[in-house]
Every structure is written in structure tokens, then in C-alpha cells.
Amino acid sequence: MKVKIDGETREVRTLWMEGQKIRLIDQRRLPHRFEITTLENHKETAKAIKNMVMRGAGAIGVAGGYGIAQAALEAQHMSVKGFETYLFEAAERLRKTRPTAANLFHAIDRCMEASISGSVHERVRAIISEADSVAEDDLSASRRIGEYGCDLIDDGFRILTHCNAGALAFIDYGTALSPIRFAHMRGKQVFVFVDETRPRCQGARLTAWELEQEGIPYAVIVDNAAGYYMRQGEIDMVIVGADRVAANGDVANKIGTYEKAVVAKENRIPFYVAAPRMTFDLSCRNGDFIEIEERDPEEVRSMWGLNEEGKPSKVLISEEKTNIRNPAFDVTPAEFISGFITEVGILRPPYSDSIYEAFGSKEG
């Protein structure tokens, strides 16, 4: 993605590996500060996934793959047995960080499968190469999603998106924002309504920042305003990302997505989910089987921002003792989804057929 830093435009990826280290954009600091940070080992990577230094299903997946690569390098002087034990524990640690995003589990499985035979040295090489191909797959899928999705966008469209399914949620381009990027690059006029996305405000902080960098017109709205604009006839289409898609097309995505889908259907507005193959979980029959992450109540109780002196600070909204629930995701049933924008094209209902045709076999 293009980032303007001190008057200069730089091309950066969300995260990458340098030797044994992961380098990444610290997404907790955006939009107020652009900072590249370093994760020295797989334990730091696991912690960073949990604490959302990077977030978004694609980025979490790539970080999980590189986390396994870090663990392999950490254990490269051990015996085969010691190496296997170390890697197994590292995979468990990384899997426990965030339960909903399918990409994390696919990426870890791919890297673990790459390590099952050969000398320790050969296994380390195989894991690093697999982690790199997870990142490359993520990048090429995002680009293709942009190309396919762009054709759904007419000149002058006003598009609603929820959370951040942009370059920051992947290695580059993103999913929901990728068709919008391509439409803009190809000269179509687009306007983006950006849901603020409480509690962590990925829309207001990250999506708005990405659109600003690209010069794409947008407005941030509070989460409760989307229905108002839909009913006013000011929204032509909704595009969101996904954290896990079940075999029947039910979608887990950022909390609040379900409500937007219901209101879109009520107002006859097309509702698209943009997601790569890595987000589809064909072993999951329907949305009832998707684990929904429940996060720290502190995220709801308080908010982070800059104070009047321009210093990062936290303010308490509710009383300390206030009882809080904080689910990070919800499930949108397949019946509310007009289509999936994927790297192999647009999938249409009935999804139990189109998803299997695209990504699996009914028997498998």
C-alpha cells in the first residue's frame, strides 16, 4: 500500500519477515502515528496477534505462518525430536491467540504439514518457504478479489463497509477495500461510508486512514447510522470482509455485520462478502459451529485517542464496576448475502453448491 510519511510516498506491506524477525505496521498506533515495530520470536508474535498489534483475518494468518517459521529457526539446532516438540508447542501457542479467523488455522496447518519429513535443516527451509507462499497467496488473492469485485461497482456508487477489511487486514490491497481500490484506480467515482466499528474503531481509525492515503472519498459514520443512510437511499451496495465462512455460506465477521446485512436486505441493497479461499472453512457445516471470540471488557469500558495535548490517552466511558459483554464477531446467515467476491470469481447462492464447486468437493 502507498503510505505518505513526512511528505514522501512509500510502498509498504502490513508485515514481512526479515531473517528471524517479523517487521510490521503497529496498528494500535494508527491513525495518529505510523510506526514499524519488530517481533523478535514466535512468543512475541503470538502476543502481538492476541493484543491486535496486527489484526484482520489475512494479516493474522500470515503472522501465524511466519510465527511457525520463527519457531523453526529458534529450534534449528535441536534434535529432530526436540524440534518437533518445540514446533508443536509453538503451533498450540499461536492457535490459542484468536479463535475465529480461519486464515490463522489454515496458515499454521500449511506450515506444520511442510515440516513432517527430512532433516531439521530441510524442515526449517520447507517451513520458511511455505510461510512465504501463504503471504504470496494472500497478496495475489487480494488483488484478484479487487479485479472481480470492481466489475460489481458502477460509476457513482456509494458503498458501505464495516470494520477494516483493507490492506492492513492482509498483506496489501485487502478484501472489501480491494474492489473499491480497483474501481478508484480505473477512474470510477466511488464514495465510501465507513462504519466506526466500536469497540476498537477499526473503521474510524484504520479504514478511514487507508482511504485517506489513497485519496478515495469517504465519511466515517457511527455504527448506528448505517440503517438511516440505507433507508435514505444513499447506499448502493455493502461490501464487508469475513473471518470465517462456513460450508453453507454463513459468515463470521466483525460484530455488527449481521445487523447491517439484515437492514440491507430490508432495503434491497446488495450485500457482498469479499474473502479468499483461506477464510473458507469447509469443515464447518454452518455458522453455529463457529467459535466467537469474547474480548476484554476493558475495550468497551474505555477508549483510546489523542488528548488535547496530542498525547495518546485512555478515557473511561462507563464506571469501572459496569457489567460488560464484548463479543468480537457475529454470524450473518447465508440468506442475507448476495454473493461472495473471491479470487476465483463471484460465488452465488445456493452457496453449499457454489462454495464446494470453487474450493472443495462434496465428498471431501
Ligand code: MRU
Ligand atoms: O478484530 P479484527 O480487527 O481482527 O477483525 C477484523 C474483521 O472483522 C475484518 O472484517 C475481517 O478480518 C475481514 S478482513 C480480513
